[in-house]
Amino acid sequence: MKPANTVLVSIKTFSDQNLSVMRSVLRSTSQFLEIKKVSSIYRVDRPAESLVSLRDIRKEEYLGCYALVFMANATVEPRDLLGELQDVERRHQKEYLHRSVSINLLMYGESVVMLPGLSIPHPEMHLRPEEIVLSTEVAGEFRHPVLNENLAKLAQQYEGVEWGDFFAQGRPLLDS
Secondary structure (H helix, E strand, O other): OOOOEEEEEEEEEOOOOHHHHHHHHHHHHOOOOEEEEEOOEEEEEEEOOOOOOHHHHHOOOEEEEEEEEEEEEEOOOHHHHHHHHHHHHHHOOOOOOOOOEEEEEEEEOOOOEEEOOEEEOOOOHHHOHHHHHHHHHHHOOOEEOOOOEEHHHHHHHHOOOOOEEEEEOOOHHHHO
16 A cells, blocks of 8 residues: 555635535545544635636635635545545535635645646645645644745744634534
């Protein structure tokens, strides 16, 4: 059996049933990942990224969602893991133009992967407070393999910046 790699994955929910969607996503991912740590859940309210493609017409001026990051062990290759995560995401979508959940593979060990449709580490994780700050809760000592910087140090740029509010502990989602 291939040795496990530590991965970081973010979940954002845009549903009126945020916690049940997160719980369902975590349960689905635990079928192929060994979940080790789960961050707090934050209610995110910040300006959204600019529109970069026609696919982004669903985005609004502000990003309003609930977010968490979890650390897990993976024994599959990055491309296969991304496929599994995308399958989970598709199963949790409600409508074509309305995303009820977004799942991002943020890091895969210390790997740097640049393939069509797959970039590891996630190219925007350090620019999104809901990903970099929550990543530090579960893996603050990790180093970003491209920026060669500690995740906790990268998250410092968001100290004092309003981007979201603590909502709940994430770990109980796995227990219920």
